[in-house]
Amino acid sequence: MKIKRIRGVNDILPGDIEKWQWVEQTAHRTFARYGFSEIRTPIFESTRLFARGIGEATDIVEKEMYTFQDKSGDSVTLRPEGTASVVRSFIENKMYGPGQLSKLYYIGPMFRYERPQAGRFRQFYQIGVEAMGSGQPALDAEAIAMLMEFYRELGLTGLTLQLNTLGSANSRARYREILKEAIREHLPDLCENCKARYERNPLRVLDCKVETCGEIAAHLPAIRDNLDEEDRDHFQQVQDYLKSVGQDFMINDRLVRGLDYYCRTTFEVTAEGLGAQNAVCGGGRYDGLVEEFEGPATPCFGFAMGMERLISVLPQDKTQALEPRPDAFLVLLGEDAGRAGFGLAEQMRRAGLSVSRDFEGGSMKSQMRKANKSNCRYAVIAGEDEIKSGKFQLKNMETSEQGLHTKEALIETIIGGKPV
């Protein structure tokens, strides 16, 4: 039986990997401009970290975690998301302190046991950002602005930024009770899913896609009518900051994030052409999470984006330019040329050129075909005559012009882009 890859995981192959590298490099460059540093945490942690951080009653913790016992009997879990690990590391490494701000980001694989579908995998990659140590609305706005700048660098279009606020932890809890109270009389009319949501996460009823639930939800008390003065002010300032830098957005007061730790600002970025899973980024504020893990009260803002989804909406004109292109392809005819070609290739590479060749010693025609397929700018042709004279044919693959050059001269010609 042939061994195949595990369901829901993917190989990233040449042809695609260039896009991944470009996205990662763009993230490094862009985030650095905003003062963020990369952090790398382990890919697995104590199961308790995720159970407490994400919320015991969430789908992720209840049924989607890759959890197993290691040889000592400890329960460990492959990380299903990044925030809990960063918070753990933040506390463990005492990155906090009066007036201190930690601006961190991570890039790496996450694991959730779900049924795969378009844009959803069991091992998937996230780029996540966590800004820890300030409760100011400018922080929310700056992080979102950075995200949108990142998308601009990637040339993405057709994105929608949706904002909402859940209020502080206190108002969120209070609203939850008000909402449950209001839902109670409609309970028999709700869909089966929503009946279950009623106890576990009543806010989710608000964004149910079932039509009858939607109608009921439209008449339920809205979050925005149950905010504190400070919540309202915070949300308004986030909006004002975004507007001040020309960032468009829409308010979606049904936008409810599933993870327990969110409060105040939440947001999501959706893209066109992704299928049912159309969110490329989600995040928000999590002011209570550090305390939850017995760290000092530290207001934070963060978000995560799925790289697979991001890469599948990259514009074609940008990704085309990423295809690797050798400067030269060596066409070597005969054993003497084969031997000489090895040294020539090395000499050219040490001069900074990217050089390919064929190793199978096929006919000129077949080697030229391979040269053409490699998309090289020049072909260097070496047969008996060239080895004897020490001068090689240099052929420009676009114009088909060619001329005779010594090793040094052909390297210079290629580097300088001079006519052959």
Added chain:
RNA sequence: GUGGGCGUAGCUCAGCUGGUAGAGCACUGGAUUGUGGCUCCAGUGGUCGCGGGUUCAAAUCCCGUCGCUCACCCCA
């Protein structure tokens, strides 16, 4: 966990109500003794996912199984 669709050449797929497998692309060679892309010609390549059943005969019909895929749930 639930539901729909699909598994035929390396890739994308065709194969009508059962008669024993095909196209395009790719690959190799030739037309062009040492010069690619375009064109033309020829060739290599398949236990039709796997197992069982019906039948004189199964890629085709039936059952099972595995896999892929899309959607629900949920999320990035």
